Amino acid sequence: MTVTTAPTARYRKDYKAPSFSIDTVDLHFYLDDTCTRVVNTMQVQKRDDEPDLVLDGEQLQLVQVTLDDRLLVAEQDYKVGRKSLTIYNVPAQFSLTIENTINPSANTALEGLYKSAGVFCSQCEAEGFRRITYFLDRPDVLSVYTTTLYVANKEEYPHLLSNGNKVDTGTTAEGLSWVRWHDPYPKPSYLFAVVAGDFDLLEDTYTTAEGRQVLLQFFVDKGNLNKAYFAMEALKNSMRWDEQRFGLSYDLDIYMVVAVDFFNMGAMENKGLNVFNSKFVLADEASATDQDFINVEAVIGHEYFHNWTGNRITCRDWFQLSLKEGLTVFREQEFSADQGMRAVNRIQDVRIMRTHQFEEDAGPMAHAIRPDIVVEMNNFYTVTIYNKGAEVVRMLHTLLGEQTFQAGMRRYIADNDGKAATCNDFLQAMEQASGRNLNQFKRWYSQAGTPEISVQTDYSRRQRKLTVTISQASDKPANAPFHIPIQVELLSQQGEPLHPPELPVNSVLELTEPEQTFTFTGLKEAPVFAPLANFSAPVKCNDTRSLDELITITRFAQDAFLRWDAVQQLYSQAVHEAIAQGGALTLPNALIDGLKASLTDGNSDPALVALLLQIPSEEGVAAEFKYVPVSAIHRAITELHEALARGLYTELLQAWDMHWPQATDKQAAFSKEAIAARMLCNTCLGYLAAMTDSEAVHERLQRQFAAEQSMTLVFGALQAAVHNQHRLAEVQLAQFANRWQHDPLVMDKWLAVQATVRHASSIAKVHELTEHSAFDWSNPNRVYALLASFSHNFAQLHQADGAGYALLVSAIKRLNTANPQVASRLLSPLLNWRRFNDARQGLLQQVLSDLRNMPDLAPDLFEKIEQSLR
Numbered sequence: 001m002t003v004t005t006a007p008t009a010r011y012r013k014d015y016k017a018p019s020f021s022i023d024t025v026d027l028h029f030y031l032d033d034t035c036t037r038v039v040n041t042m043q044v045q046k047r048d049d050e051p052d053l054v055l056d057g058e059q060l061q062l063v064q065v066t067l068d069d070r071l072l073v074a075e076q077d078y079k080v081g082r083k084s085l086t087i088y089n090v091p092a093q094f095s096l097t098i099e100n101t102i103n104p105s106a107n108t109a110l111e112g113l114y115k116s117a118g119v120f121c122s123q124c125e126a127e128g129f130r131r132i133t134y135f136l137d138r139p140d141v142l143s144v145y146t147t148t149l150y151v152a153n154k155e156e157y158p159h160l161l162s163n164g165n166k167v168d169t170g171t172t173a174e175g176l177s178w179v180r181w182h183d184p185y186p187k188p189s190y191l192f193a194v195v196a197g198d199f200d201l202l203e204d205t206y207t208t209a210e211g212r213q214v215l216l217q218f219f220v221d222k223g224n225l226n227k228a229y230f231a232m233e234a235l236k237n238s239m240r241w242d243e244q245r246f247g248l249s250y251d252l253d254i255y256m257v258v259a260v261d262f263f264n265m266g267a268m269e270n271k272g273l274n275v276f277n278s279k280f281v282l283a284d285e286a287s288a289t290d291q292d293f294i295n296v297e298a299v300i301g302h303e304y305f306h307n308w309t310g311n312r313i314t315c316r317d318w319f320q321l322s323l324k325e326g327l328t329v330f331r332e333q334e335f336s337a338d339q340g341m342r343a344v345n346r347i348q349d350v351r352i353m354r355t356h357q358f359e360e361d362a363g364p365m366a367h368a369i370r371p372d373i374v375v376e377m378n379n380f381y382t383v384t385i386y387n388k389g390a391e392v393v394r395m396l397h398t399l400l401g402e403q404t405f406q407a408g409m410r411r412y413i414a415d416n417d418g419k420a421a422t423c424n425d426f427l428q429a430m431e432q433a434s435g436r437n438l439n440q441f442k443r444w445y446s447q448a449g450t451p452e453i454s455v456q457t458d459y460s461r462r463q464r465k466l467t468v469t470i471s472q473a474s475d476k477p478a479n480a481p482f483h484i485p486i487q488v489e490l491l492s493q494q495g496e497p498l499h500p501p502e503l504p505v506n507s508v509l510e511l512t513e514p515e516q517t518f519t520f521t522g523l524k525e526a527p528v529f530a531p532l533a534n535f536s537a538p539v540k541c542n543d544t545r546s547l548d549e550l551i552t553i554t555r556f557a558q559d560a561f562l563r564w565d566a567v568q569q570l571y572s573q574a575v576h577e578a579i580a581q582g583g584a585l586t587l588p589n590a591l592i593d594g595l596k597a598s599l600t601d602g603n604s605d606p607a608l609v610a611l612l613l614q615i616p617s618e619e620g621v622a623a624e625f626k627y628v629p630v631s632a633i634h635r636a637i638t639e640l641h642e643a644l645a646r647g648l649y650t651e652l653l654q655a656w657d658m659h660w661p662q663a664t665d666k667q668a669a670f671s672k673e674a675i676a677a678r679m680l681c682n683t684c685l686g687y688l689a690a691m692t693d694s695e696a697v698h699e700r701l702q703r704q705f706a707a708e709q710s711m712t713l714v715f716g717a718l719q720a721a722v723h724n725q726h727r728l729a730e731v732q733l734a735q736f737a738n739r740w741q742h743d744p745l746v747m748d749k750w751l752a753v754q755a756t757v758r759h760a761s762s763i764a765k766v767h768e769l770t771e772h773s774a775f776d777w778s779n780p781n782r783v784y785a786l787l788a789s790f791s792h793n794f795a796q797l798h799q800a801d802g803a804g805y806a807l808l809v810s811a812i813k814r815l816n817t818a819n820p821q822v823a824s825r826l827l828s829p830l831l832n833w834r835r836f837n838d839a840r841q842g843l844l845q846q847v848l849s850d851l852r853n854m855p856d857l858a859p860d861l862f863e864k865i866e867q868s869l870r
């Protein structure tokens, strides 16, 4: 076996403060497609007695090094390593100038400085700055940056951008045009950015709570200005919200957002100069769905909120990533919720946790929100660090309450502003503000895995007393008990809310022991006990409640998540029974009746009804099994879908008709009510299209597909037809492609909808689509739309003959050197091979070891394969 030199692991416990600080950085970029020259002058100070300065650098061509005006001599004064530059015996304080070149056009990994689609763009988080120049590329080295960009042809690059304020412009004696930027706030290298290109510019201003004017600028591809207005509004809303809810204002005079087509991630919070994947900026109603708009608002908010949680206070080391990401996702979620659809948002966030985070936590790459060991940092931008990290912050918020939590935030900022902090610094501020001891709570930061709670209730009529015993167990045997906030509801048999004296005012029980008993008195009859309201902790709940109790909860719980979750339990029970018995799936009549009632009840929120009708995905069900019965899950989910379509046929049609006027109401195009109506119309059609012989359905599919002013409706119809293999599917796919072939972001939907058909034909289809003109291996959005979508098409990926694996693996091989970050994202669904039957285990082990034997295997892939096969 040929093994590429194994990348080395780094450990959290090995943290050591840097031996040098770099106080200022003066950068000059002579931009050129294939040979950009970078001149980097740093003021360096020694912090301890280390004689040599070791800088990070990758894929750089060094030209020369000057120390305090002395040109250094190679080998004698310095040494160039494969990933470093060592300068021997440096003085206590000095100025160091490094000149090097890079090739932006050859940079397909989209990390460092790259040129794509005519635009120069940088991406430095996590460790991309070292691909621009030699530096101490670590987040605890904070410097003040001045950046000058030079271009030969300013018509080609009318916009030359970097962080901070534009301080000067000019032309050199050689005729180069230049622009200089200065960012007064010390920052780590990962927040550095440069952009050069020709854009349309949308401008606005925002006046802060203190009365300062901030210039807001959005740079988008030519011709797309009309698609940037929504993002601009979202930015202003974010700025206002952060002032009102967190008391935090913006700190520079200018805030810029650039939308680029080639980007590995969603967006990047570079100081004063966010770079966005264009799909999170550009949106208009004809080409973007409501969900796209909601995502734009959330990501704009997220990057803006980073200005305080991430930029002003950054991370000491990358093991602390959740310090900024978990907290910022929490802030983003609260922002979105305060915009008006709190319950809907919460349920969607829980779905992400259950299908993706629980899965990650149960697999070979499981890690705590503050991991202990990392090989490739890019592998840790995970649903655990982000979403579970946000759940952990949310638990603190639940335990402390809004007021005390905000006091903790103020303390955190007062103590850490301008610094590189740790998760413990955050917890310490929360402890000081609340006076609470969070020692046990801290285990959420150090222990991976999903705890499972079990609840037992015992009612004594004589004593009018309910005794509740709650226990916790972990899927990771070494884990010590967690501190788990469990918000609960007690309901009478008739569904009235009860609040016995022992229940805290905020209804939050605190489970800290392996097993604990809570008693509630003064109860005339046995109440219904509903734990985990609002999903108050990221745990599994071993549910033993009766059908009657679940039905009571679905009808009467105050908390929308509890109502939704009870219905999910009922679906899940039906699916598990069908799988266990190998027989036909049956649904309780009470459930069907309840769903009928909600569908036809003009008073219930259509968005919540739509969510009630959303059945678990194959992937979601699979996450509930230790050993995954792939085809049985596939069959059960298909039957569940069909049973609902058949059982609710009349009411689904009725609901579609009832909400159609609101869904297409022009005046209220983006109101909460219209969004909710469209959610429900789409959900109804998603079932109805399974009734392939119905003329009534055929007509509505056509009518909705023709609703050209709303991509939500058009795409909802297309998805319904394609996923149900309705006879309209082919025509609609062709029409859609014809109408939208000029717009790649829309064509991504067209690719994704075909990759997610739950039918064996999807493999051949995806193969075929890799040859389609709408697809492009070099653009991450296209790869995600087609191949990442397919990788979540559970039963097709896991086809017994291995055809799904072969498809995905050939894509991974192709992307290994071209774009390892994207390749690594595609690999994740293949890692948990131990949970499948022998035949699949054999196939998966085979493809994983094939990959491992690849020459030049990227560290991103190496780390995951090693973890998986170990």
Ligand code: PHE
Binding pocket: 123, 125, 126, 265, 266, 267, 268, 269, 302, 303, 325, 381
């Ligand atoms: N820090 C970015 C965010 O969460 C994500 C990101 C990470 C983008 C790494 C690019 C590279 O907003």
Ligand code: ZN
Binding pocket: 302, 306, 324, 325, 328
């Ligand atoms: Zn972030």
